[in-house]
Amino acid sequence: MDSRNIRLAVIPGDGIGTEVVAEGLKVLEAVGTKIEPTHYDLGAARYHRTGETLPDAVLEELRGYDAILLGAVGDPSVPPGVLERDLLLRLRFEFDHYVNLRPVKLFPGVETPLADTPAEDIDMIVVREGTEGLYAGTGGVMRRGTPHEIATQESLNTAYGVERVVRYAFQKAQSRPRKKLTLVHKTNVLTYAGDLWQRTVNRVAQEFPEVTTDYCHIDAASMFFVSQPERFDVVVTDNLFGDIITDLGAAIAGGIGLAASGNINPERTSPSMFEPVHGSAPDIAGQGKADPTATILSVAMLLDHLGLHDASAKVEQAVADDILERLTGWAGRTTHEIGDDITARVSG
Amino acid sequence: MDSRNIRLAVIPGDGIGTEVVAEGLKVLEAVGTKIEPTHYDLGAARYHRTGETLPDAVLEELRGYDAILLGAVGDPSVPPGVLERDLLLRLRFEFDHYVNLRPVKLFPGVETPLADTPAEDIDMIVVREGTEGLYAGTGGVMRRGTPHEIATQESLNTAYGVERVVRYAFQKAQSRPRKKLTLVHKTNVLTYAGDLWQRTVNRVAQEFPEVTTDYCHIDAASMFFVSQPERFDVVVTDNLFGDIITDLGAAIAGGIGLAASGNINPERTSPSMFEPVHGSAPDIAGQGKADPTATILSVAMLLDHLGLHDASAKVEQAVADDILERLTGWAGRTTHEIGDDITARVSG
């Protein structure tokens, strides 16, 4: 980065989104980066006020930022899927966030629901494709509401789209000690798409002779996440399988309160977007109950993406230290208090 | 059933399939049913010998049986997917096995990988649709092998197909103490199919006023299977989500060695097919290492389906007792020995 301020668009969104984003920003400021945040009130409130989810003018404005920090979108008062599709997924597609990067890492001190699993056994990173597959939104319905209704969904997969995310995943694997890449798909049933994914992995593998490649069906992978998570180092998979397996990953790594993600455009032709994996959790919104850690870890990913590696490492270390301390003093801390504690550590 | 013998088609298949089916048949005979088994050598060996997976004449012959017991199909020597699609999935589709019934139940005495989870918290049944969705096999590829390749897969969902499986699931829920049905889908992204599934559940729910209905996205459901399995009683879901979630279910309920399944045609217009959820496991085939319990529990489902409820209960109880005893004496029993032990219990 040059010495100008980093221009950050902030979309707190709905429910606990606003609460956790506030803590994320606090940490971001405390770690000493020159960040210039601008808030956008996209989400349920604006939708009700104006009927807008993501106006084209706002989309174009967002394009000018260095990065986006998003809390969570979705509210029971809005028809299901509207904010998810027209706001969240639209941002991912318009800004070509073809890498949806989701670390699954058990921090020492966090209780995993898996019995007898040492922290070092759960340390992988899922590279989820973010712009294709069943998320393309194509499909249709005929004779809706009649006994003869037929509804279809289409998974669209292109060599262009698959190859770029597979290459990114190989690069990630290459940079990690174990250098192992596992393709997760369902090649025995989704034969056309599976064949494209498998051939692409085989071809790109030749550029990375040090990386070991493996394959696992999505059903078996779900099982292995629970029974043998140590099998996985870098996982590359399509949009829908990645959606499923990263929530499962969050569960085994101590819960959705700790799961961070980056929607990344590696070529930086548009701003990347960082967000906790969790949703807006309207049931606990406004009560200070949300754990801001997932957002703070997403801030660490954001810093890393912007080349601010030291600041990123500092935030991640502060989180790790904070988590270790939970072993003795977690009970009852509010969203603010966790944010304050981590802020104190990065400022120190 | 009338007093004639039950005509059972047996497809041991590949790998450990043959080993576990032998034990299943032993238990079936010992429990005193009048079963007349006929073996079919479908699977990898026949494919290599004759190039056939499921000849039409054999398919028609199978149609005449009362039920089918299948071990497992698949072998590394056969191109991936060929036996799965042309044999296993073809049977499911041709015999209209629209209910793929998969209990997820933690037997007391079984170690679950989930810490601090009492056995009674894991007791659900997944009703997976078996004849539609992404398993339809439709889709295609264009410009294969070029940088401009595009590969598609289509999920086909019909009101007819969804309604019948949803109604079956409601009936199941109605018959269970908790009377709770959870639809698992991804309605916020798969909007056409999700809408059909959700509307169908809402409509059929009116026929079952005692059943509580719930909804859960597939990603959240994967998380809850690990963190709060007690949320689920009966789960109804589509073919692919059901595939994923039942392997995850097997993992939390003590492993794939115990997971049974029935591919059911409730109207009995064709034979239903019972099989363990596990695959052919070529890596441990022929070594007596496979646990035949999943097959024996599938035999219990088969008996139940044929109306032989007492025999079914007897087999299930024998398995439960055998499992309890594992707490003290499991180590080192072979496939045969487990089969013998359970056989002794049902004969007693």
Ligand SMILES: CC(C)[C@H](C(=O)O)[C@@H](O)C(=O)O
């Ligand atoms: C909200 C939803 C559309 C989204 C997705 O399916 O990608 C979420 O589950 C996620 O994983 O970020």
Ligand SMILES: CC(C)[C@H](C(=O)O)[C@@H](O)C(=O)O
């Ligand atoms: C072998 C495969 C085609 C099959 C499926 O996907 O249905 C298996 O995973 C299962 O769950 O029975």
